[in-house]
Amino acid sequence: MxxxxxxxxxxxxxxxxxxxxxxxxxxxxxxxxxxxxxxxTRALRSGGVKIDRPQIQRSDNxxxxxxxxxxxxxxxxxxxxxxxxxxxxxxxxxxxxxxGWTAEHSVNAALGQFDDCGCSVNxxxxxxxxxxxxxxxxxxxxxxxxxxxxxxxxxxSMAKSAKExxxxxxxxxxxxxGPIIEGIASHLGVSPSGLTRGARGRVKTLNDAYFKRIxxxxxxxxxxxxxxxxNLSKADIILVGVSRTGKTPLSTYIAQKGYKVANIPFVxxxxxxxxxxxxxxxxxxxxxxxxxxxxAIRRTRAKTLxxxxxxxxxYSGFDLVRKELDFASKIYAKNPGWAVIDVTxxxxxxxxxxxxxxxxxxxxxxxxxxxxxxxx
Amino acid sequence: MxxxxxxxxxxxxxxxxxxxxxxxxxxxxxxxxxxxxxxxTRALRSGGVKIDRPQIQRSDNxxxxxxxxxxxxxxxxxxxxxxxxxxxxxxxxxxxxxxGWTAEHSVNAALGQFDDCGCSVNxxxxxxxxxxxxxxxxxxxxxxxxxxxxxxxxxxSMAKSAKExxxxxxxxxxxxxGPIIEGIASHLGVSPSGLTRGARGRVKTLNDAYFKRIxxxxxxxxxxxxxxxxNLSKADIILVGVSRTGKTPLSTYIAQKGYKVANIPFVxxxxxxxxxxxxxxxxxxxxxxxxxxxxAIRRTRAKTLxxxxxxxxxYSGFDLVRKELDFASKIYAKNPGWAVIDVTxxxxxxxxxxxxxxxxxxxxxxxxxxxxxxxx
Numbered sequence: 074m075x076x077x078x079x080x081x082x083x084x085x086x087x088x089x090x091x092x093x094x095x096x097x098x099x100x101x102x103x104x105x106x107x108x109x110x111x112x113x114t115r116a117l118r119s120g121g122v123k124i125d126r127p128q129i130q131r132s133d134n135x136x137x138x139x140x141x142x143x144x145x146x147x148x149x150x151x152x153x154x155x156x157x158x159x160x161x162x163x164x165x166x167x168x169x170x171x172x173g174w175t176a177e178h179s180v181n182a183a184l185g186q187f188d189d190c191g192c193s194v195n196x197x198x199x200x201x202x203x204x205x206x207x208x209x210x211x212x213x214x215x216x217x218x219x220x221x222x223x224x225x226x227x228x229x230s231m232a233k234s235a236k237e238x239x240x241x242x243x244x245x246x247x248x249x250x251g252p253i254i255e256g257i258a259s260h261l262g263v264s265p266s267g268l269t270r271g272a273r274g275r276v277k278t279l280n281d282a283y284f285k286r287i288x289x290x291x292x293x294x295x296x297x298x299x300x301x302x303x304n305l306s307k308a309d310i311i312l313v314g315v316s317r318t319g320k321t322p323l324s325t326y327i328a329q330k331g332y333k334v335a336n337i338p339f340v341x342x343x344x345x346x347x348x349x350x351x352x353x354x355x356x357x358x359x360x361x362x363x364x365x366x367x368x369a370i371r372r373t374r375a376k377t378l379x380x381x382x383x384x385x386x387x388y389s390g391f392d393l394v395r396k397e398l399d400f401a402s403k404i405y406a407k408n409p410g411w412a413v414i415d416v417t418x419x420x421x422x423x424x425x426x427x428x429x430x431x432x433x434x435x436x437x438x439x440x441x442x443x444x445x446x447x448x449x
Numbered sequence: 450m451x452x453x454x455x456x457x458x459x460x461x462x463x464x465x466x467x468x469x470x471x472x473x474x475x476x477x478x479x480x481x482x483x484x485x486x487x488x489x490t491r492a493l494r495s496g497g498v499k500i501d502r503p504q505i506q507r508s509d510n511x512x513x514x515x516x517x518x519x520x521x522x523x524x525x526x527x528x529x530x531x532x533x534x535x536x537x538x539x540x541x542x543x544x545x546x547x548x549g550w551t552a553e554h555s556v557n558a559a560l561g562q563f564d565d566c567g568c569s570v571n572x573x574x575x576x577x578x579x580x581x582x583x584x585x586x587x588x589x590x591x592x593x594x595x596x597x598x599x600x601x602x603x604x605x606s607m608a609k610s611a612k613e614x615x616x617x618x619x620x621x622x623x624x625x626x627g628p629i630i631e632g633i634a635s636h637l638g639v640s641p642s643g644l645t646r647g648a649r650g651r652v653k654t655l656n657d658a659y660f661k662r663i664x665x666x667x668x669x670x671x672x673x674x675x676x677x678x679x680n681l682s683k684a685d686i687i688l689v690g691v692s693r694t695g696k697t698p699l700s701t702y703i704a705q706k707g708y709k710v711a712n713i714p715f716v717x718x719x720x721x722x723x724x725x726x727x728x729x730x731x732x733x734x735x736x737x738x739x740x741x742x743x744x745a746i747r748r749t750r751a752k753t754l755x756x757x758x759x760x761x762x763x764y765s766g767f768d769l770v771r772k773e774l775d776f777a778s779k780i781y782a783k784n785p786g787w788a789v790i791d792v793t794x795x796x797x798x799x800x801x802x803x804x805x806x807x808x809x810x811x812x813x814x815x816x817x818x819x820x821x822x823x824x825x
Binding site for chain 1: 554562569571639644753
């Protein structure tokens with residue numbers, strides 16, 4: 074497994090979504106002693122993962138009824154109580170009655186904990202699952218494939234159905250959104266709407282925040298790569314750094330969060346625009362990176378561009394890269410008000426988090442632990 | 450509360466992060482009967498929100514020791530068992546030993562369930578909280594402010610400390626990441642690393658997916674707004690639509706997920722580039738929007754740009770907007786292979802989810818329910 078952030082792109086053609094016919098044989102493994110030790114520690118947190126099988130009333134004539142019959146056939150597979158055997162199937166189903174991005178984001182983050190396990194995992198994201206029939210169909214497919222199921226279902230009745238169906242069919246399931254909504258409901262003392270994201274009248278998209286975000290994205294794209302330095306004073310955040318320090322992807326990532334970002338490339342021997350030295354230094358974030366890592370990134374870049382040998386040396390040659398980094402460092406040293414951020418081996422999300430924390434920290438020193446505050 | 454997606458930007462100056470000194474008086478509310486009914490339904494899903502108070506050993510000489518003493522003082526405030534009173538303070542703390550984006554994303558999604566509750570909520574995101582001392586300091590601050598606490602802590606010992614500290618100080622808490630990691634560990638039969646995102650050697654950022662994502666973002670920025678139509682054949686996804694249908698923000702959002710996106714504006718009377726009609730139609734997504742909504746967006750845009758009355762009428766006048774939409778519709782009708790997507794009142798994330806589902810659905814018809822698959 075090799076992942077970082079939410080950057081992986083699916084490969085629909087090389088990896089078709091699962092079908093019942095193609096479900097692989099499922100070798101069985103006992104839980105490893107290492108896992109057991111870890112599970113005991115985790116049990117202190119939340120009581121561990123349970124596979125419950127609630128009683129379903131036979132008089133129910135919903136799609137759940139046929140489900141109970143199917144479940145009976147499967148009973149032998151899920152017998153065994155707490156000592157249930159865990160199959161080695163590595164499919165994960167994500168089911169949502171909205172976009173599914175919350176499930177994808179959370180599971181992606183959690184998968185980061187299994188980077189070195191040597192496992193290969195497939196996720197299948199089902200979005201806009203807004204009726205029970207479709208929900209049950211997906212869970213049946215998960216059961217046949219030996220997949221586990223994460224769900225984010227705003228509609229409480231759908232969430233209940235998902236849990237019941239997963240339990241009946243022996244599909245390990247986790248409700249991602251439910252506990253968070255419950256927590257907030259308890260905290261605020263009000264009930265959630267239960268409306269899905271797409272429900273008419275639920276989302277008020279055309280508010281100030283929407284327009285502000287759009288403006289931030291458009292501003293950021295226009296200022297990319299040092300264009301329009303006369304607009305630097307209008308930026309919330311300005312990124313500077315030599316080529317291939319990730320200024321462009323960082324800019325667009327931060328812009329999605331509603332900040333106007335400008336970025337200025339530092340090129341050996343070229344003076345940065347004067348306006349850069351006129352803006353508030355706390356808005357400027359100077360990116361640095363380890364020499365060998367930058368050289369490796371530039372070599373890959375040169376290959377992608379298909380440039381010739383000489384041009385490649387001018388771009389990724391050791392001496393030249395070192396000199397360019399020195400050139401940038403000297404400018405950074407002359408501007409002690411700029412925060413210098415090391416981007417070596419950091420994912421875009423990580424650098425963005427560091428920058429935004431510093432940005433907000435710099436603007437208010439009244440709290441002992443820096444944080445990013447938002448009002449809803 | 451007025452929110453959509455992750456678009457809200459914090460206002461550091463107008464809304465300073467909380468300090469102990471500024472903690473507001475906390476009026477108390479009983480849980481409403483409506484909430485109780487809802488809670489019972491939810492209880493079927495996960496057993497509801499519990500406020501546990503585990504026994505902490507007095508021999509412990511960590512920061513938790515002083516905490517137990519502080520907790521004793523607070524006992525009277527958190528007495529009451531299941532009938533505990535919920536205070537009306539609307540601060541939410543998000544604590545992470547990584548970037549904190551998972552906590553922010555999930556809580557933001559859950560807050561969408563409270564859009565119309567008339568509540569005003571402040572979130573405070575604490576990222577890179579990697580030692581117990583800082584963690585306890587934040588939870589103490591949460592307790593003093595009457596905030597609730599969500600956490601995503603990859604380090605199990607930190608997660609345990611968070612739970613214990615929150616329980617001791619009567620801070621309602623929810624572990625967002627723990628149950629997801631537990632579920633995956635059970636499913637795969639392996640233990641999680643317990644390493645935080647920033648831990649050395651944990652994240653392998655410079656892999657193929659990283660370079661693919663960077664390339665997608667850079668491609669997308671270069672193709673924005675119809676530039677370089679000769680490159681359309683290299684795009685994964687092509688968005689077409691009249692001005693202000695959200696092509697640019699949509700493009701950059703989708704690009705972050707690793708897809709190369711090009712967008713072509715449809716302008717009244719201007720023929721779209723020939724290359725658009727040469728690409729695979731399944732790659733083209735034609736955006737449509739309701740006339741009055743588009744007109745409202747354009748009016749806001751014109752105000753932002755500060756254009757004069759005549760120019761504004763040429764851009765957002767009812768007749769002109771209608772004619773331009775008709776012009777686009779006619780081209781759409783001639784290209785039945787293009788998917789037409791209604792963006793009216795949809796957040797960027799929603800339209801992106803619709804487009805990506807269709808994109809993947811179109812490429813594989815072997816599954817009964819369309820989904821987006823990914824390999825890790």
